[in-house]
Amino acid sequence: MYYIGIDLGTSAVKLLLMDEKGTVHKVVSKEYPICFPHPGWSEQSPEDWYAQSIEGIRELTADCEKEMVAGIGCGGQMHGLVALDDQDRVIRPAILWNDGRTAKQTEDLNQRIGKETLSKYTANIAFAGFTAPKLLWMREEEPENFARIEKIMLPKDYLSYCLSGVHCTDYSDASGTLLLDVEHKCWSREMLEICGVSEKQLPKLYESYEVVGTLKPELARGLGLSADVKIVAGAGDNAAAAVGTGTVGDGKCNISLGTSGTIFISSRKFGVDAHNALHSFAHADGHYHLMGCMLSAAACNKWWMEEILKTEDYAGEQAGIHKLGENQVFYLPYLMGERSPHNDPDARACFIGMSMDTGREEMTQAVLEGVAFALRDSLEVAKSLGIHLERTKICGGGAKSALWKRIIANVMNLKVDVIASEEGPGLGGAILAAVGCGEFADVEEAAAKLVRVVDTVEPEPELAAKYEERYAKFRKLYPALKETF
Structure with missing residues (x-):
């Protein structure tokens, strides 16, 4: 069987095709732009991630026995804020992990809420790149957009949603949001209240190797793949890379x-x-x-x-x-x-x-x-x-x-x-897919x-x-x- 691993990076998405013995048969890379609208800001279009990933899958599987593709796992850049409306449309460009606009919100969390309290809630303190400070920035600076948020996603989870139709995330990626109680592996009610969001706005939590769904039928037809191809939750890029090594x-x-x-x-x-x-x-x-x-x-x-x-x-x-x-x-x-x-x-x-x-x-x-x-x-x-x-x-x-x-x-x-x-992350994603498929x-x-x-x-x-x-x-x-x- 074949397993597709996807590494949704900052400058490009890299995809690889691995068999059950760990042999990598093909690697494809597709670039997309990154935007710096102000000094210290860093944004991307989630639609670009999806478009290039689909093209990458098409190229990756062009010469293989497509019916042998059993699963897809994604590792991706962490912390990015992808906000969707009630039609699952992207509200604004994704604010990335290396975006520094949230210095004020980060300092406020660490000083007003307090590092010790944050650590008790989430096992971490606030860093400018984390997702929670981005939500606070959006609530303060773009209140109209913030009010439209129906689902809060992370970059690789947006891609998994596009492939499967399921709003999901895994514990490793969720750990970097400052919204997860890491020790107990559940969303932190205290942090949700601080950020002004509800649990229904957040994706369902999975272990990285768990199957969240299967490839959308219409997408499977367009790619020439089986609609039984399993999508696993995947992992944040560093956790996926760790699996890959x-x-x-x-x-x-x-x-x-x-x-x-x-x-x-x-x-x-x-x-x-x-x-x-x-x-x-x-x-x-x-x-x-x-x-x-x-x-x-x-x-x-x-x-x-x-x-x-x-x-x-x-x-x-x-x-x-x-x-x-x-x-x-x-x-x-x-x-x-x-x-x-x-x-x-x-x-x-x-x-x-x-x-x-x-x-x-x-x-x-x-x-x-x-x-x-x-x-x-x-x-x-x-x-x-x-x-x-x-x-x-x-x-x-x-x-x-x-x-x-x-x-x-x-x-x-x-x-x-x-x-x-x-x-690393691409191989880790493929390995997680193999585990999810029972290999x-x-x-x-x-x-x-x-x-x-x-x-x-x-x-x-x-x-x-x-x-x-x-x-x-x-x-x-x-x-x-x-x-x-």
């Missing part, structure tokens, strides 16, 4: 170098970071995880390469970088503000330490190192909670760079396991059988020691500059 069960770690960057630590038990620097979310395997999320990871490298250096030769620009651990230039990777661990939407990127002999290699190296150092910030929080890690999986577009993986291994001082497929007993069994490690990048003691010194300097920079942002 086998980061399930207890004490496993995954680092994602996508548009955003994350360090993801799975756990069978619910737990909260007392300082709320890390997110405490439900996981797609039915358990829980802690996660540190930085808003700009591979996005920093893309910005530097394409907007500043005006090139797409990523490998060529990295080819001249040889003196690791000795770079005198630092880069703070806060292009869109920062989430973990600083929770500061006003933070901004900057280069520090240039001299007359600084060249483009040092600047490029600083970008790669700056992202690694920022991920290390979240690792340090995990260490403070008594979490001990020796290795991590890695995925995302940035993971294609051998140089970046080496930097990550030595900055984090962790063994970095590389898996056969780097299609495997549970997510852990599926990951154990389907995910293969093909290489490990080991930290080098001498280089890791050099990076330890560089990181000690890096971590002083944001506190020193905070008041200037």
Whole structure:
């Protein structure tokens, strides 16, 4: 049988076709625009997600036995607010995860309601990218639109609705709304009251591997697929990526170098970071995880390469970088503000330490190192909670760079396991679909059988020691500059 995994990203939707043995037969990517109507704002059209996904499914299945397609699972960008009216029409462009307009509402939640109270309600505090502050912004700034809301959706759930006709979400994605009681896996009545919404406006909650419905008959006919194709609830992109890298069960770690960057630590038990620097979310395997999320990871490298250096030769620009651990230039990777661990939407990127002999290699190296150092910030929080890690999986577009993986291994001082497929969220979505269709007993069994490690990048003691010194300097920079942002 075949299973379709969909990764609804920020710049494109990526789709893959996987069989029951985990072999990926085809990958398709379809881009769509992103809009920045004001500084710090970030929006997209949900209709674009759907249109490009349908085209992607059509292209993905063009040469396969269509009757063998059994299920579809989606992993997608988290936190985005998709508001539908009573006809299930999109009311306004979706406000995305990296949108920083809700600084006022976020501060109000954390100060007026209080971080301790929010953490009791939801296991998390308010971050500018979360969905609840977006709802408050919409209620204050667009009251007419807010009054029209019949259903509140997340990005990948809007796509699942379009495929199945079911208003659904899963616990991992719902965890990032600040509307879910994560520990008890139910909508928080207190948060709904604070945001002025009702439970009937929210989608039904599912585990990520549960079947929510089947492909709409008219859609199935148009795509040439069976109307029995099952749609599973899917997962937020980071939880889906963790499934795709086998980061399930207890004490496993995954680092994602996508548009955003994350360090993801799975756990069978619910737990909260007392300082709320890390997110405490439900996981797609039915358990829980802690996660540190930085808003700009591979996005920093893309910005530097394409907007500043005006090139797409990523490998060529990295080819001249040889003196690791000795770079005198630092880069703070806060292009869109920062989430973990600083929770500061006003933070901004900057280069520090240039001299007359600084060249483009040092600047490029600083970008790669700056992202690694920022991920290390979240690792340090995990260490403070008594979490001990020796290795991590890695995925995302940035993971294609051998140089970046080496930097990550030595900055984090962790063994970095590389898996056969780097299609993290898409592969995770396909695996969840396979579990939902009964191919495997549970997510852990599926990951154990389907995910293969093909290489490990080991930290080098001498280089890791050099990076330890560089990181000690890096971590002083944001506190020193905070008041200037």
